[in-house]
Amino acid sequence: MGISLKNLPHRYPFLMVDKIVEEDGAMIGIKNVTVNEWWFASKTEGDYAMPNIMILETMAQVAGLLTFVDEAEATSEKAVLLVEVRKFEFKHKVFAGDTIKVSTSTLWCREQTASVHVRALVEGNVVAEGQLIIKNNAGGKNNESGN
Amino acid sequence: MNQETRTRIKNMIVERLNLDMEPSDIVDDEPLFGEGLGLDSVDALEVIVGLELEFGIKIPSGQNKRFASIATLDEFVTELMETA
Numbered sequence: 001m002g003i004s005l006k007n008l009p010h011r012y013p014f015l016m017v018d019k020i021v022e023e024d025g026a027m028i029g030i031k032n033v034t035v036n037e038w039w040f041a042s043k044t045e046g047d048y049a050m051p052n053i054m055i056l057e058t059m060a061q062v063a064g065l066l067t068f069v070d071e072a073e074a075t076s077e078k079a080v081l082l083v084e085v086r087k088f089e090f091k092h093k094v095f096a097g098d099t100i101k102v103s104t105s106t107l108w109c110r111e112q113t114a115s116v117h118v119r120a121l122v123e124g125n126v127v128a129e130g131q132l133i134i135k136n137n138a139g140g141k142n143n144e145s146g147n
Numbered sequence: 148m149n150q151e152t153r154t155r156i157k158n159m160i161v162e163r164l165n166l167d168m169e170p171s172d173i174v175d176d177e178p179l180f181g182e183g184l185g186l187d188s189v190d191a192l193e194v195i196v197g198l199e200l201e202f203g204i205k206i207p208s209g210q211n212k213r214f215a216s217i218a219t220l221d222e223f224v225t226e227l228m229e230t231a
Contacts (some may be wrong), residue, residue, distance in 0.1 A: 111208070
């Protein structure tokens with residue numbers, strides 16, 4: 001089952017995932033950070049550390065792509081919203097030239113809302129890790145549980 | 148009233164929601180949502196999943212009023228366990 005980046009509504013310059021690949025039997029998201037990223041334009045020359053908020057955005061987009069996936073949804077556009085960030089920690093900086101690999105694990109999914117553990121690695125080292133609450137709002141429907 | 152059930156519910160809520168308080172600090176009749184403990188709708192889903200795992204029950208949707216407090220949850224969980 002292929003997962004296309006077109007399943008996300010995000011487009012350049014805010015599409016923060018380069019591709020989804022299979023690694024060790026699991027689907028992961030890849031983001032290659034280059035010195036040409038738009039957020040580096042306003043930075044002091046030579047300071048090519050990726051802003052943490054963009055690392056988080058990358059991880060949220062991967063979670064959106066890899067969660068709520070079934071045969072029917074694999075080819076349809078989703079509108080996954082980031083609802084909340086919990087127990088999240090940035091452990092190391094990410095620099096231009098790094099390749100971020102994002103893996104996800106769904107902790108629970110109910111009422112079109114999911115709690116997802118996300119982990120970002122660069123060269124095998126964890127750079128950020130935590131729990132995201134995301135909501136599948138495909139079709140613009142209000143899926144509020146009310147509980 | 149089942150004190151053991153209430154203690155298990157409080158422990159689960161504090162652990163899963165990472166609350167900065169002791170489980171024993173939660174008052175049985177205190178509202179869980181809004182004013183009171185201040186939980187929100189996402190917390191509610193976390194509590195539902197936590198209750199299902201903790202007690203091996205399946206919680207049907209549309210039971211908002213049963214989540215008012217620890218006391219009402221205790222009653223609800225006990226009912227579900229008896230009918231399971």
